[in-house]
Amino acid sequence: xxxxxxxxxxxxxxxxxxxxxxxxxxxxxxxxxxxxxxxxxxxxxxxxxxxxxxxxxxxxxxxxxxxxxxxxxxxxxxxxxxxxxxxxxxxxxxxxxxxxxxxxxxxxxxxxxxxxxxxxxxxxxxxxxxxxxxxxxxxxxxxxxxxxxxxxxxxxxxxxxxxxxxxxxxxxxxxxxxxxx
Amino acid sequence: xxxxxxxxxxxxxxxxxxxxxxxxxxxxxxxxxxxxxxxxxxxxxxxxxxxxxxxxxxxxxxxxxxxxxxxxxxxxxxxxxxxxxxxxxxxxxxxxxxxxxxxxxxxxxxxxxxxxxxxxxxxxxxxxxxxxxxxxxxxxxxxxxxxxxxxxxxxxxxxxxxxxxxxxxxxxxxxxxxxxxxxxxxxxxxxxxxxxxxxxxxxxxxxxxxxxxxxxxxxxxxxxxxxxxxxxxxxxxxxxxxxxxxxxxxxxxxxxxxxxxxxxxxxxxxxxxxxxxxxxxxxxxxxxxxxxxxxxxxxxxxxxxxxxxxxxxxxxxxxxxxxxxxxxxxxxxxxxxxxxxxxxxxxxxxxxxxxxxxxxxxxxxxxxxxxxxxxxxxxxxxxxxxxxxxxxxxxxxxxxxxxxxxxxxxxxxxxxxxxxxxxxxxxxxxxxxxxxxxxxxxxxxxxxxxxxxxxxxxxxxxxxxxxxxxxxxxxxxxxxxxxxxxxxxxxxxxxxxxxxxxxxxxxxxxxxxxxxxxxxxxxxxxxxxxxxxxxxxxxxxxxxxxx
Numbered sequence: 041x042x043x044x045x046x047x048x049x050x051x052x053x054x055x056x057x058x059x060x061x062x063x064x065x066x067x068x069x070x071x072x073x074x075x076x077x078x079x080x081x082x083x084x085x086x087x088x089x090x091x092x093x094x095x096x097x098x099x100x101x102x103x104x105x106x107x108x109x110x111x112x113x114x115x116x117x118x119x120x121x122x123x124x125x126x127x128x129x130x131x132x133x134x135x136x137x138x139x140x141x142x143x144x145x146x147x148x149x150x151x152x153x154x155x156x157x158x159x160x161x162x163x164x165x166x167x168x169x170x171x172x173x174x175x176x177x178x179x180x181x182x183x184x185x186x187x188x189x190x191x192x193x194x195x196x197x198x199x200x201x202x203x204x205x206x207x208x209x210x211x212x213x214x215x216x217x218x219x220x221x
Numbered sequence: 222x223x224x225x226x227x228x229x230x231x232x233x234x235x236x237x238x239x240x241x242x243x244x245x246x247x248x249x250x251x252x253x254x255x256x257x258x259x260x261x262x263x264x265x266x267x268x269x270x271x272x273x274x275x276x277x278x279x280x281x282x283x284x285x286x287x288x289x290x291x292x293x294x295x296x297x298x299x300x301x302x303x304x305x306x307x308x309x310x311x312x313x314x315x316x317x318x319x320x321x322x323x324x325x326x327x328x329x330x331x332x333x334x335x336x337x338x339x340x341x342x343x344x345x346x347x348x349x350x351x352x353x354x355x356x357x358x359x360x361x362x363x364x365x366x367x368x369x370x371x372x373x374x375x376x377x378x379x380x381x382x383x384x385x386x387x388x389x390x391x392x393x394x395x396x397x398x399x400x401x402x403x404x405x406x407x408x409x410x411x412x413x414x415x416x417x418x419x420x421x422x423x424x425x426x427x428x429x430x431x432x433x434x435x436x437x438x439x440x441x442x443x444x445x446x447x448x449x450x451x452x453x454x455x456x457x458x459x460x461x462x463x464x465x466x467x468x469x470x471x472x473x474x475x476x477x478x479x480x481x482x483x484x485x486x487x488x489x490x491x492x493x494x495x496x497x498x499x500x501x502x503x504x505x506x507x508x509x510x511x512x513x514x515x516x517x518x519x520x521x522x523x524x525x526x527x528x529x530x531x532x533x534x535x536x537x538x539x540x541x542x543x544x545x546x547x548x549x550x551x552x553x554x555x556x557x558x559x560x561x562x563x564x565x566x567x568x569x570x571x572x573x574x575x576x577x578x579x580x581x582x583x584x585x586x587x588x589x590x591x592x593x594x595x596x597x598x599x600x601x602x603x604x605x606x607x608x609x610x611x612x613x614x615x616x617x618x619x620x621x622x623x624x625x626x627x628x629x630x631x632x633x634x635x636x637x638x639x640x641x642x643x644x645x646x647x648x649x650x651x652x653x654x655x656x657x658x659x660x661x662x663x664x665x666x667x668x669x670x671x672x673x674x675x676x677x678x679x680x681x682x683x684x685x686x687x688x689x690x691x692x693x694x695x696x697x698x699x700x701x702x703x704x705x706x707x708x709x710x711x712x713x714x715x716x717x718x719x720x721x722x723x724x725x726x727x728x729x730x731x732x733x734x735x736x737x738x739x740x741x742x743x744x745x746x747x748x749x750x751x752x753x754x755x756x757x758x759x760x761x762x763x764x765x766x767x768x
Contacts, residue, residue, distance in 0.1 A: 044733070048478075062484070063484075064490035064495040065489075065493045065494070065495060066480055066482045066484070066486065066493055067489065067493055068489060068643075069643055070491060070643040070647060071489075071491060071493060075643075075647075076752050077351065084493040085335050085493065086335040093493075094484070096483055096484075098481065105489070111637075139504065156483035156484070156591070156592035156593060157497055157592065157593040158592065159592055159682070160682040160724070160725070161589070161590075161591050161638050161641065161682055161685050162638075162640050162642065162681060162682070163591070163641060163642045164642060169483045169591060169592060171484070195644075196644055199641060199642045199643070200643070201642065201643035202644060215335070217334075217335060
């Protein structure tokens with residue numbers, strides 16, 4: 041039996057903000073920055089301005105807290121492996137890649153949060169899914185950060201892919217998408 | 222529509238209706254369609270076109286090609302069989318030969334334009350060392366293993382038919398790229414049971430993608446049960462339930478890496494695109510199925526959804542089941558509802574009750590997907606109207622197939638497990654005996670003409686529906702049915718070709734490997750995203766001459 045779904049609005053939506061009955065875009069732990077399988081080729085995906093997104097993460101006993109403060113930045117592009125300074129014979133300017141700091145331009149508005157049951161679903165020790173709704177608007181790069189509470193050093197135990205144990209999702213907002221026909 | 226309550230930061234609790242009044246919940250984005258209801262329902266259920274064997278032979282050209290279709294008020298763009306969704310009914314009889322020429326005219330559709338495709342992604346066991354890994358993409362192109370290439374490769378499986386798994390018959394190891402064709406030929410044995418089977422794509426890696434487009438079609442084997450008087454006089458209705466996973470932007474199935482999610486739409490993708498799930502019956506949303514009071518109809522229902530179990534109910538009407546997975550019963554069984562896992566078929570008699578409109582629905586059920594119970598799906602309406610009839614529900618039917626009276630040659634144990642966290646790489650991983658599918662490896666070798674028992678152990682909450690190709694089986698033991706769950710049929714007399722495993726439970730099946738069928742085939746989970754992501758094994762049926 042599903043847990044009662046609740047939505048907590050972290051702040052009153054800004055004028056014009058939309059809490060849809062369902063989000064347009066769903067992101068999970070497999071969409072975050074800094075996953076090893078992107079192999080340095082990671083690029084943020086695009087969204088139109090005004091999109092309602094939801095981030096779903098394995099939770100309980102860990103819980104997630106949104107962080108949209110100035111410290112929330114896109115994950116830098118990872119450096120090449122040690123001793124590698126060319127790709128396909130082309131010299132790569134390592135200093136230009138390391139620590140690249142994308143300028144932020146869009147806006148993120150929290151819309152609410154809810155919880156789903158997830159006992160035994162092969163996602164670490166988690167027993168629920170926590171879902172966070174946001175509206176992204178404007179034009180440019182946005183970063184959305186979620187931090188585990190309490191902190192945990194083992195991503196596998198948390199039901200996350202290998203890598204950091206916090207969550208950063210970077211999106212490029214303001215790019216129109218095609219409409220239905 | 223999922224019901225939400227909202228709690229404002231100031232502590233004031235508001236209902237969804239109140240939020241709508243405040244302009245916070247301004248639109249319910251066709252959510253009724255997402256549950257398979259609403260839209261432009263109310264059309265009479267259509268009969269699918271049929272092609273029947275003549276003089277013992279059925280020859281049929283099957284062209285897979287994209288088509289723009291309208292389903293209810295929704296426009297979709299999907300690959301189809303001969304422009305139809307679902308495909309036509311093929312009717313054959315025991316002893317027939319069926320020839321199908323399959324032509325792949327698929328094109329890449331549904332490719333998300335909102336992110337670079339993850340062509341450089343690593344797979345488990347590969348070195349995830351850095352940008353140089355991207356060079357692997359070149360090799361993937363050459364081997365036809367990029368996502369777009371995999372999704373446009375296809376083949377054909379005749380699900381449930383007891384035929385040779387070797388070329389040119391039910392060979393699921395074939396992979397036909399765009400522009401390629403293949404001539405299939407199936408020899409249906411003289412003792413083949415009469416019932417509903419089906420055809421669908423089975424190219425590893427793209428079965429779920431192509432099934433979410435609705436690529437499926439019924440195969441009816443006619444025979445003894447059709448001559449039971451009460452069955453013969455009942456109007457036949459063949460129904461194919463599809464699940465279409467469609468992008469909101471273009472009505473196409475995303476060509477992307479699929480990840481499970483909670484909430485009303487059970488999947489997202491990498492990259493993420495807005496999607497909805499719709500559940501048409503014979504390509505229609507919530508059609509009307511008319512019946513007279515007292516009239517009996519014979520319903521043959523196929524769940525062709527690649528992921529969703531359908532716990533089929535007809536409001537205020539018991540179901541008089543006469544067959545399961547294409548194999549008839551000896552006597553009719555009266556049941557309140559029938560659970561159809563992905564790929565299951567059920568055949569039953571419905572007798573019209575009092576005049577009125579009744580829901581035909583798949584009741585909400587927790588099959589182990591993240592987020593728990595999936596919502597009820599409104600599939601159709603039963604409309605009881607007109608003059609009263611005097612239809613009779615049969616009692617005795619036919620002599621069903623018998624398990625040969627011979628000892629069990631061998632007992633095996635297979636274990637099913639999975640990981641949906643992404644810990645082992647992008648997407649999900651599902652295992653049999655801790656191994657991902659490898660078509661070069663033989664996982665189980667059996668001898669034709671023998672009886673075996675397989676203990677299928679589920680180390681997962683997902684209720685994996687396990688399908689074994691070309692030979693049906695009976696269920697001799699089930700452990701771990703959740704308390705209070707009334708959806709299970711465990712009678713050992715029933716024959717299945719696809720049976721689900723209880724969460725963290727087990728099922729023991731007994732199989733007779735027909736002596737006239739040898740060759741290499743597969744067994745797998747029929748939640749097709751699980752099959753595509755590893756949960757399949759190779760079964761070699763030998764004639765014993767080379768042992």
